[in-house]
Amino acid sequence: MPEPLVYQITNAVSAQLQADCVALLGGSSIMTRALQEAEESAAACDALLINTGTPPENALELYRSAARAASAHNAPMVLDAVGCGFSKYRSAVIRTLLEEFRFSVIKGNEAEIGALCGAKTAPRGVSCGGAVENAAALAAACAEKYRCAAYCTGKYDHLSDGRRNFRVGGGSPLLHATSGTGCALGSATALFCAYMPPLDASHRALSLFRRASETAARAEGPYSFRVKFLDALAKLGRAEKRAR
Numbered sequence: 001m002p003e004p005l006v007y008q009i010t011n012a013v014s015a016q017l018q019a020d021c022v023a024l025l026g027g028s029s030i031m032t033r034a035l036q037e038a039e040e041s042a043a044a045c046d047a048l049l050i051n052t053g054t055p056p057e058n059a060l061e062l063y064r065s066a067a068r069a070a071s072a073h074n075a076p077m078v079l080d081a082v083g084c085g086f087s088k089y090r091s092a093v094i095r096t097l098l099e100e101f102r103f104s105v106i107k108g109n110e111a112e113i114g115a116l117c118g119a120k121t122a123p124r125g126v127s128c129g130g131a132v133e134n135a136a137a138l139a140a141a142c143a144e145k146y147r148c149a150a151y152c153t154g155k156y157d158h159l160s161d162g163r164r165n166f167r168v169g170g171g172s173p174l175l176h177a178t179s180g181t182g183c184a185l186g187s188a189t190a191l192f193c194a195y196m197p198p199l200d201a202s203h204r205a206l207s208l209f210r211r212a213s214e215t216a217a218r219a220e221g222p223y224s225f226r227v228k229f230l231d232a233l234a235k236l237g238r239a240e241k242r243a244r
């Protein structure tokens, strides 16, 4: 199989990390945010990621154009609902997109998945303040509501397809402390969705990230953690591929 091509419409903050992540796990990226290229890029891709971290002014038009072209050839679509609930604009864009398209996977931190499922408290920014009591129920509710695989990251990651529920734990808290790792996880999930079912792809991405963070936890500090984490992820990804 040739390298799967992932079209990542993503944020300006962690785009590099997400491209690195897809490359070291055996895929290739196209990351354009030009509306003029969205349809062609989505028509060419094996999976589409939409990450709403830094939505442009024409976000809805851009996401729609890509989602329409990806859906037309049944490419799996992953929605990373970054910052959902933070602003009216972003929340409305996400809500409309979800009304119009069916995603293979929806992911977010507890605050974001909470906002998607009607929680009353809005997140302050794109990060999640603290543990949510009912994260497992939130992931299941999200999966049921949007008829997809859904996961909620946090102290434990909770994953569901509305029927089967999983919890992933372990790893290092430095993973949460490193900006953009949740976004990289979304990109890895999209890559795996190119060649395995959405629930399996999500579970694989969540487990690989936790395991790689464990290896990297011996780093001297938070920035060398980042480098060690990517090295460990590449190594684990290669080992898993050989074993298949």
Ligand SMILES: Nc1ncnc2c1ncn2[C@@H]1O[C@H](COP(=O)(O)OP(=O)(O)OP(=O)(O)O)[C@@H](O)[C@H]1O
Pocket (backbone or CB within 6 Å): 108, 109, 110, 126, 127, 128, 153, 154, 155, 156, 157, 170, 171, 172, 173, 174, 175, 176, 177, 178, 179, 180, 181, 182, 183, 184, 185, 206, 209, 210
């Ligand atoms: N307490 C924790 N211990 C270990 N790993 C964690 C913990 N909290 C989150 N993670 C892991 O950190 C990664 C990012 O999750 P997080 O919930 O911080 O996402 P996020 O808020 O979307 O991140 P970002 O916005 O920085 O991309 C995931 O792989 C998740 O499994």
Ligand SMILES: Cc1ncsc1CCO
Pocket (backbone or CB within 6 Å): 011, 012, 013, 014, 053, 054, 082, 126, 179, 180, 182, 183
């Ligand atoms: C800080 C930040 N703001 C929008 S996206 C992003 C990266 C982590 O989600």
